[in-house]
Amino acid sequence: xxxxxxxxxxxxxxxxxxxxxxxxxxxxxxxxxxxxxxxxxxxxxxxxxxxxxxxxxxxxxxxxxxxxxxxxxxxxxxxxxxxxxxxxxxxxxxxxxxxxxxxxxxxxxxxxxxxxxxxxxxxxxxxxxxxxxxxxxxxxxxxxxxxxxxxxxxxxxxxxxxxxxxxxxxxxxxxxxxxxxxxxxxxxxxxxxxxxxxxxxxxxxx
Ligand SMILES: O=C(O)c1ccccc1NCC(=O)[C@H](O)[C@H](O)COP(=O)(O)O
Numbered sequence: 001x002x003x004x005x006x007x008x009x010x011x012x013x014x015x016x017x018x019x020x021x022x023x024x025x026x027x028x029x030x031x032x033x034x035x036x037x038x039x040x041x042x043x044x045x046x047x048x049x050x051x052x053x054x055x056x057x058x059x060x061x062x063x064x065x066x067x068x069x070x071x072x073x074x075x076x077x078x079x080x081x082x083x084x085x086x087x088x089x090x091x092x093x094x095x096x097x098x099x100x101x102x103x104x105x106x107x108x109x110x111x112x113x114x115x116x117x118x119x120x121x122x123x124x125x126x127x128x129x130x131x132x133x134x135x136x137x138x139x140x141x142x143x144x145x146x147x148x149x150x151x152x153x154x155x156x157x158x159x160x161x162x163x164x165x166x167x168x169x170x171x172x173x174x175x176x177x178x179x180x181x182x183x184x185x186x187x188x189x190x191x192x193x194x195x196x197x198x199x200x201x202x203x204x205x206x
Contacts, residue, residue, distance in 0.1 A: 003205050004170060007156065008195060009062060010039040010135060010181035016190045017052035023199045027177060028053055029060040029083065033070045037135060039181070043073060050078050060101065064134075065089075071096055081125070085134055093121040101156060103128035106140040115148055124153060128179065131159025137182030139165065142172040163194070163201045170205050178202055 008020055009029030020028050030046050031039040041049070050059050061079040063070065065086035074082055075097055083101040084092070093100070100123045104110050110132075118127070129145050131138045139160035148155070157175035162183030169178065184194040 001170070001174070001205065002176075003203055004157075004175050005177045006199060006202055007060065007158075007177050007179040008181075008184060008190070008198075009060075009158070009179055010185075011049055011190065012039050012041060012045070013189055014045075014048045014052050017049055019190075019192045019195050020057055021052075021054045023196060025057060025195075025199065027058045027060055027081075027179075029062045029179070029181070030079075031062045031135070032074060033066060034062075034064045039135060043077060047077055061098075062103075066092060068092060068095060071098075074098070083128060085128075085130070088119055088121075093119065093123060096123050099123055099125040101126040101128050101154075103130055103134070103158075105130050105132050105134055106144060106159070107132045108144070111144045115145075118149075118151065120151065126154035126156050126177070128156040128158050129173075129175075130179075134159075135181050136160075139169075142169060145173060148173075161198075163197045166198065166201055167205060170202070 005026035007027035008025050011030050030041050031037045034040050058080045060081045060083050061074040062083045082098045085103040102124050131140050137160050154176040156177040156179050158179035161180045184198050
């Protein structure tokens with residue numbers, strides 16, 4: 001069985017880059033242009049974090065229904081991938097110079113949309129299957145997505161993962177990437193030891 005890559009999502013402080021670099025985490029996610037989130041970053045703060053991350057770490061701008069202006073700022077800031085929750089407009093799909101991770105917040109209704117109405121753009125390189133409310137630390141019913149057609153793209157499993165359940169998530173959906181935010185947080189943002197524990201758990205998967 002293949003060991004998935006790891007995405008640590010919701011970075012908000014430059015100090016959090018050190019453990020990502022040390023553990024050679026493959027993807028780092030920063031919430032952008034979504035002020036409702038407590039993890040939202042200003043462009044200025046995001047650029048500090050991007051600079052502190054090793055070149056090998058793929059930097060993902062996590063967005064909700066971005067417009068063209070936001071897309072351009074994300075491209076110029078130096079992100080490698082744009083993750084899009086909510087609406088993916090035709091204009092953004094056409095104009096993006098970045099690969100797109102298309103995110104679906106899975107519920108019974110969204111399962112239908114995710115499975116039957118996948119917008120196909122050659123720029124979509126991954127599907128993020130996430131909990132109903134992004135970033136709230138709750139899993140969705142993984143069984144709902146066992147038959148999900150990846151169409152040759154990466155499957156990123158997100159929503160409520162932690163060191164205690166990630167093995168079961170990998171066993172159930174065989175994702176290419178496992179994505180975690182709340183599950184590696186403490187009272188003051190990302191928790192270094194929780195990140196190390198999560199990484200250990202994933203990389204010791206048999
Ligand atoms: O984290 C947020 O607040 C957020 C807001 C809007 C869109 C996406 C957001 N989170 C990023 C994600 O891709 C996932 O939801 C996240 O990594 C999984 O979160 P969690 O359930 O907390 O592990």
